[in-house]
Amino acid sequence: MACQIQFPRSISTVRVRLIDTTGVMVSRSKPLIQPEEPMLEYLNIYVAAFLVEHKPSGKKIMFDLGIRKDYWNYPAILQKRLSEVIPALRVEKDVTEILKENGIQLDEISTVVWSHYHWDHIGNTAAFPSTTELVVGPGFKLAPNILPGYPLDPHSPVEAQIFANRTLREVDFASTDLHIGDYPAHDFFGDGSFYLLDTPGHCIGHICGLARTTADPESSFLLLGGDICHFPGVFRPSQQMPLPDPIPRGVLDPAKNFPLLCPCTLFTDNHPRRFMASFGDERRTPFFLIPTDANSSAYIDPKTAQGSVESLIAFDSHPDVMVCLAHDEDLVKKLPTLNNSPDNDLNSWKQRGLKDKITWTWLNHLPHNGQAGENFAVEGFWRDGQHWPSAKDELGVKGREALGA
C-alpha cells in the first residue's frame, strides 16, 4: 500500500486554467487499456491542456498544446500513422488561437512544457516566438529519431522548425533528491508552486505537472497527468478510494437508464479483470491495466508505466489532490475552461467540489446493458470544418512518399 504523501511546504501557488484544445479523435482501446472488453473496442479521446501562471515572476507557461488544427502538416511519419491507425479526427482550433481569443498573446508564454513529444500534445509549437523556451522530460535529447527533427531526419515525429533559435531544456531530475510521493520531482519556479514529476513508461521523457493551487497551511494541488495513462479506470477504483455504493447521484448519465439508486455491483459484477489471476476486491481494484502486448501497446515500457500509474493512486486518493489526465473527456466536459469561462480558474477546485464531478464519471463510458457506453464522438476526418472523406488516402500517400516507402 502506498504511504501518505509528504508534500513539500510552500505559501506560493500558481493559477491554473484548463483549455479544451477542441481536438477529438477515436482510438482503438487495445493500445490504451487491458484487458479487452466487448463493446469497448474504441475510446473517444478528447485533449486537455493547461495554462499555468506564476504571479511572483509574471510568467505564464503552457503544459501541453493538444493537436494542431492543420494536422495534415505534421511530419511524414505521423501522416502515415494517422492514415493507418486513427478512425476519426477533428480539431476546430489551435491552442494558439484559443489563447489569443482570450487576450493572451503568444509572447507572454515564457515556456511550453511537453508532457511528452507525441503529436496530440505538442500542437503547433513552432507558432510560439523563439523567446518561448521548450521544456521536455529526461532522455528526450538523446532519444533515437527525434532531434534534429523533421525533415532533417525524415523519420522524426517533431518538426526541426520547433527548435530553431529556441531554448530547449531537458529536466534533470538527478540534480536534486526531491521526491513527491514515489516520483522524482523538479521545483520549476524554485518556490514550491509548480513541480514537474518524472513519470516514465509511456514514451521517453514522459513527465507530469503538480501545481499548488492553494497555499499552506491548506495546500491543494492539481496533478497534470499527460498520458501517464489514457483512462481513469486504470487507477480507479483503488484500495484507498473504493467504488462508492450506491454510485453517488449526479455521476451517471440520466439518458442511459441506470437505476436511480444505482448499486456499484452494476459495474463490479462486470469488472473487466474478474477473470484474471491477480484479481482482488472488485470495489478496490482498478478496472484496467496498462496494456502489455508488445505489438499493440501505446506504452514503450508497460511495466514501468504500470509502476508510474500505481504510484498515482496515492495522489488520486489524497483529498488535497485532483488528478487531470490529458485525455479524460470529463475534464473538458464538466469543468470550467478558458474557452467557455475565461476568468474561471481551477484553483478553488476543492472548495467547489470539482473532483467529485469527474472521479467516477468514466463509468458512463463503460458498456451497459450489452451496448457500448458511448457512440463515436466524431465520424471520419475533418478539415477546415468540413468532412474530409479522402483524408486517409491523402495522408497515407503523402506520408509514404516523404518517407520513401
Ligand SMILES: [Zn+2]
Ligand atoms: Zn496523448
